[in-house]
Amino acid sequence: MVCQAVPLPACTGPHPLVYPYFMPQIPLEDTFYDVIAKAQRGWKVSDARLAELAGITPADLLAVQQGKPLYAVIRRIARHLRLDPEALETLAKKAWYPKQPIFPRGFAMFNTPYGELTVNSYLIWDSRSRLAAAIDTGTDATGMLDVLRSEGLTLRDIFITHTHPDHVAALPALVAATSGQVWCHEREPALDCPHKTFKENAYFHLGDEVAIKALLTNGHSPGLTTFYITGLSWPLACVGDALFACSSGGSATLFDQQYRVNRQKILALPKDTVIAPGHGPLTTLAQERKYNPFYAVGATAAHHYAPSAPADAPQSP
Numbered sequence: 001m002v003c004q005a006v007p008l009p010a011c012t013g014p015h016p017l018v019y020p021y022f023m024p025q026i027p028l029e030d031t032f033y034d035v036i037a038k039a040q041r042g043w044k045v046s047d048a049r050l051a052e053l054a055g056i057t058p059a060d061l062l063a064v065q066q067g068k069p070l071y072a073v074i075r076r077i078a079r080h081l082r083l084d085p086e087a088l089e090t091l092a093k094k095a096w097y098p099k100q101p102i103f104p105r106g107f108a109m110f111n112t113p114y115g116e117l118t119v120n121s122y123l124i125w126d127s128r129s130r131l132a133a134a135i136d137t138g139t140d141a142t143g144m145l146d147v148l149r150s151e152g153l154t155l156r157d158i159f160i161t162h163t164h165p166d167h168v169a170a171l172p173a174l175v176a177a178t179s180g181q182v183w184c185h186e187r188e189p190a191l192d193c194p195h196k197t198f199k200e201n202a203y204f205h206l207g208d209e210v211a212i213k214a215l216l217t218n219g220h221s222p223g224l225t226t227f228y229i230t231g232l233s234w235p236l237a238c239v240g241d242a243l244f245a246c247s248s249g250g251s252a253t254l255f256d257q258q259y260r261v262n263r264q265k266i267l268a269l270p271k272d273t274v275i276a277p278g279h280g281p282l283t284t285l286a287q288e289r290k291y292n293p294f295y296a297v298g299a300t301a302a303h304h305y306a307p308s309a310p311a312d313a314p315q316s317p
Ligand SMILES: [Fe+2]
Pocket: 162, 164, 220, 241
């Protein structure tokens, strides 16, 4: 089997950026109206039903869906979509951006263009053995290859969070330039590239310092995996598209599954865990517990004071 190059859309975004050499100021992945749309789709709540539950006019709902920050309306909507009203209002006000963690060694972040969007990939390494692992590739491996060379690293493994094209577009180039073993979860659709598969809770080690645990956090894709990494400056969770700063991974059909496993497996990690998502900026679990409309403390309570349980309301997680 030969790695096939993936045709890419025109690259109109920024050039690859590397962290911590300089800080990529990546915009939040989702706006407040993206979050509302994602929650409505995920929980299958129609516009008419949402307007009825929230006691708002269809015109006000439409205005919010089109990006008008009507804060009182936004708060009422949040309570019926399991969203934290404070966090959603803060997102609408553009009043917060996650404080970026510092990794003095063993970690680099790459942000590569994908059409008008960008996608993240990561490199981690053991500072003694100089063994490294990539988490996804993004659309351009140039920055990652530069760091491998400049830091004198050997790329031993290439871990794939999920096989959506933006996350593996540069895999052929990375495989061609290194001896890295490609890994993805056994449930994920097969890569058109030689690879090995792993199961839930598989462990990997880089030298004596760095341990990597595979957590199945699926829903956005069948085998989407969070790689929980210890031995660096901070606990690190590379979550792919399961979770974003201030938002959640989307899924047309399995949103409930994604929401449930995110709570069970990602939100349960130590609160100082750095979240490294597939899109958008780095964040931390402590910050997301306060500012993520889907997962902030008020989000779990929100549906309890809905006036009635509608037929199209979400099932309890
Ligand atoms: Fe994806």
